[in-house]
């Protein structure tokens with residue numbers, strides 16, 4: 042297979058031997074697949090090499106760095122942490138999600154799932170403290186599976202709300218399953234996993250507002266779209282100020298292109314203040330979050346990217362993604378291959394091609410009777426470029 046995307050700074054064919062043939066083979070497989078892995082929301086044209094050069098040059102790989110502790114407490118616990126930078130990362134991002142940087146709390150998480158876990162955990166504690174009752178969790182049937190799994194883990198009653206053909210939670214269906222006698226913990230999907238749909242928070246909030254006696258906590262699962270929306274023309278669609286949600290989770294290995302799983306969890310300071318104290322003397326800290334040890338390296342990478350790329354860099358990438366999404370749509374239209382997409386989404390659904398094409402481009406499969414049954418999608422990330430799309434379209438034409 043040819044290397045179809047012109048990546049900067051890469052020499053795919055050049056393998057530095059490890060001394061272990063199994064590893065060398067694996068490197069070859071990864072480097073071949075990298076430019077045309079189209080079905081998942083990961084950027085495969087990232088480059089953290091300057092970060093690693095700095096990291097190794099300073100002997101930091103010899104230290105056991107660890108951010109155990111609360112980056113906002115200001116307490117000095119374990120000396121070998123990067124908490125200061127973690128806090129700065131949260132404070133830098135908060136305004137892009139419409140939070141007041143002075144009334145915010147957050148951490149760099151291990152993943153989007155970890156962020157959702159904190160959103161649900163904080164939501165339950167907040168609602169219980171206010172009402173003395175356990176909440177019911179509401180989430181759509183198109184949301185990421187982690188939300189159902191976490192509801193199970195946290196022993197919550199989850200009510201799954203039906204979504205429309207585009208994958209958005211249906212307000213009338215929410216009302217049908219709503220129990221206004223119990224507090225409501227609702228998860229809004231911003232970029233549902235398969236269809237890339239965005240729940241209409243204003244319409245759903247209007248349903249909840251009909252029951253003013255019901256306490257509500259809103260968590261936004263924005264693992265993918267939380268990355269590029271703030272840098273796109275649709276920034277208001279994710280604004281806390283506009284929408285009034287309490288917390289948000291974002292994955293940083295998706296749009297932000299950090300090269301290992303991590304994420305952001307951001308919430309209103311008031312929500313953090315309502316959490317249960319956990320004074321852990323040996324950490325000199327009040328540990329209100331779930332995990333003890335947390336990565337010190339991911340916050341450093343994030344901080345590095347903020348300085349190197351910042352708003353302008355991510356804005357350019359968001360615009361490129363949007364342009365390439367339209368290019369893919371244009372090409373599918375031209376060859377008359379059935380497709381669907383949501384406004385401001387970089388996820389394009391289409392009729393599922395052969396197993397050969399599915400495998401070649403690492404496409405992921407979906408199913409919806411209402412859209413003709415078997416589906417697949419491409420998530421247009423930074424490495425999905427004209428050349429790759431053209432080759433994909435050629436492969437589709439061969440199947441017609």
Ligand SMILES: *Cc1c(COP(=O)(O)O)cnc(C)c1O
Nearest residue numbers: 152153154185232234264265292
């Ligand atoms: C990817 C994704 C998740 C899971 O995030 P991880 O970082 O993989 O744990 C959750 N929700 C949505 C909408 C996602 O796209």
